[in-house]
Amino acid sequence: MTTVEKRGLSVCLVGCGGMGRLHGESILRHSNLSGLSICDVDPSRARKLAGELGAEWLPLTEALSSSTFDAYFVVTPAAAHVEQLVRIVPSGAYVFCEKPLGVDMASIDAAMPVLRPFADRIQMGFNRRFDPHMAALKQRIQAGDIGEIEQLRIVSRDFSAPSVESLVGSAGLLFETAIHDFDLTRWLLDDEICELVCLGDALINPRFASVGHIDTATTTMRATRGQQVVIQNSWRTSYGYDQRVEAFGAGGRLTVSNPADPLVLHENAAGLHRGPISTDWFARYPEAYFIQDTAFLDAVSSCKAVRPNLIDGYMASHIAQRASESQSAGSLVSCEIHVGKFAQMHQPLHD
Numbered sequence: 001m002t003t004v005e006k007r008g009l010s011v012c013l014v015g016c017g018g019m020g021r022l023h024g025e026s027i028l029r030h031s032n033l034s035g036l037s038i039c040d041v042d043p044s045r046a047r048k049l050a051g052e053l054g055a056e057w058l059p060l061t062e063a064l065s066s067s068t069f070d071a072y073f074v075v076t077p078a079a080a081h082v083e084q085l086v087r088i089v090p091s092g093a094y095v096f097c098e099k100p101l102g103v104d105m106a107s108i109d110a111a112m113p114v115l116r117p118f119a120d121r122i123q124m125g126f127n128r129r130f131d132p133h134m135a136a137l138k139q140r141i142q143a144g145d146i147g148e149i150e151q152l153r154i155v156s157r158d159f160s161a162p163s164v165e166s167l168v169g170s171a172g173l174l175f176e177t178a179i180h181d182f183d184l185t186r187w188l189l190d191d192e193i194c195e196l197v198c199l200g201d202a203l204i205n206p207r208f209a210s211v212g213h214i215d216t217a218t219t220t221m222r223a224t225r226g227q228q229v230v231i232q233n234s235w236r237t238s239y240g241y242d243q244r245v246e247a248f249g250a251g252g253r254l255t256v257s258n259p260a261d262p263l264v265l266h267e268n269a270a271g272l273h274r275g276p277i278s279t280d281w282f283a284r285y286p287e288a289y290f291i292q293d294t295a296f297l298d299a300v301s302s303c304k305a306v307r308p309n310l311i312d313g314y315m316a317s318h319i320a321q322r323a324s325e326s327q328s329a330g331s332l333v334s335c336e337i338h339v340g341k342f343a344q345m346h347q348p349l350h351d
Contacts, residue, residue, distance in 0.1 A: 006070060006301050008034030012063050014084060015075035016040040016049040019098060022282070023073050024053050026293035032301045039063035041076075067091045071300045073293075078171045079103050082111045089118040094300045096293070098125040100179050101313035103171040105321045108314065115310055123296045123306035124313035126183040130295065131288035133256045137245060138188060146249035149189060152229045154181045157242040159279045161215060161235040164207045172213045173200070173233055174320045174327070181231045182319040183312060188247065189223050193319055193335045196221040200327040204236045219323050221335070240277035241284050259284070 009032050013024050016038060027036055036055040040046040043059060050057035058066075064087045071094040074084050082102040088095055101124065102108040115122065128134050141149065156177065162170075170176060186192065200217035202208040208215050215236070221229040234242075245256040258277040266273040278284040299306045319335060326333045 006032075006303065008032065009070045009297060009300055010035050010037075010068060011071045011073065011297070012037045012039065012058070012066070012069045013055075013073045013075065014039055014060070014063065015073075015077075015098075016042070016045045017075070018282075020073075020075045021049060021053075022289055023075050023096075023293060024049065024055065026290050027073065027297070028053060028055075029290070030294060030297045032297065037063060037069070064088060069093050071096065071297065074098060077169070078176060079169065082107050085122065086111050086114050089115060089122070092118075092121075094121045094123070094296070094306065096123045096125065096296045097313070099183075099313065099316070100171060100175050100320065101310070101317050103175060105317060108317055112314070119310035120305035122310040122313070123299070124183075124308045124310070124316075125292070126180060126187075126308045126312065126316070127285055127288045127292045128180055128184050129187055129308060130292040131285055132291075133259070134184070134245070134288075137247065137254055137256050140254050141188060141247055144251070146247060146251035146254055148225070149227050149247050149249050151246075151248040152185060152188060152227060153244075153246045153248075154184060154229070154231045155242055155244040156181050156231070157234040157237045158281075159237055159241045161204050164205065164211060167208065167211050167213050170213070172324075173215060173217055173235065174198070174323050175317070177235070178217060178219065178231060178233045178323065179316050179320050181233065182323075183308060183316040184245070185221065185223075185229050185231070186312070186315060186319075187308070188245075189225075189227055189229075191223040191225055191227065192315070193221045193229070194224050195332060196319070196323060196326060196335050197332045198323040198327040204234070214327065217323075217327065219326075221319075240279050241281060242277070243284055 011027055013020055037058050038046050038050040038055050039058045039060045041060055046057040072088050074081060074095060074097045078100050081097055196219055198217055198219040200214035202215050204215040217233045219231045243258060247254045260277045261275040296306060322333050322335045
């Protein structure tokens with residue numbers, strides 16, 4: 001991809017919920033920004049956030065059909081992502097899309113002929129790749145500190161479960177939560193998943209099953225070089241937002257634990273005393289979101305390829321789909337993509 005420095009980026013933020021505000025604040029901190037426009041399906045919400053951030057607001061239809069923006073941030077509900085990407089990419093703008101790429105593989109596959117030529121201009125919101133702790137883990141793995149990974153274990157548990165009502169229309173635990181871990185697995189292993197089995201149930205709240213959702217899942221996977229992976233997901237803990245990773249190999253193990261204060265621990269007759277861990281994603285990963293957004297806008301400024309890109313989003317969604325099918329069927333499933341389709345997905349891109 002040709003590198004030509006762009007000066008003064010014009011950016012459009014699509015979606016004005018809590019995530020929209022978070023990204024909006026990060027965008028405004030970028031040194032190469034000329035202007036930020038904000039839109040939402042609810043015009044009053046767009047006006048409100050635009051006023052609070054000192055940005056311009058636009059009607060959603062006008063914003064999505066514009067050819068004046070260098071970049072978009074799509075921070076809308078997951079069910080809207082594919083349709084909005086299809087409307088935006090013909091303009092040639094870069095797009096940051098929050099995860100997941102879509103809520104089912106049928107809609108994602110249908111959109112790929114339009115999206116595929118722009119794969120290296122579409123960055124997916126897998127923020128954990130940009131977390132300094134996870135980035136350090138990746139560097140240590142690449143440096144060969146433990147040799148080839150033989151086993152990878154990821155724990156990802158939210159502090160408090162969502163309400164049953166909020167799950168109507170949601171893509172669910174595997175597509176909205178575990179998808180971070182599916183992407184993290186591919187990134188840390190630098191490999192693809194060939195088969196998996198997923199056990200899932202509504203153990204926290206049986207009412208989740210009434211709207212078609214599980215709240216607890218354990219997914220066991222095997223990558224193409226034989227590496228074994230176990231991912232545990234839950235929507236509830238009694239102690240905080242639990243985010244841990246362990247990579248194991250012949251040279252030992254590397255771990256990312258839950259950051260918690262104080263750094264100086266107190267132990268006495270009553271036991272070991274330490275502070276609680278973070279209670280939500282915002283408290284755990286604020287730095288990761290800022291680094292992620294900065295990396296995207298830096299790529300736009302330099303006309304460079306983004307990572308993680310559309311293909312990473314596609315592959316994580318594919319794993320989520322197969323995990324869902326395994327959970328429903330209660331059986332081991334293949335996760336490989338047909339060789340011809342896989343080759344087409346990974347072919348070199350052209351400007």
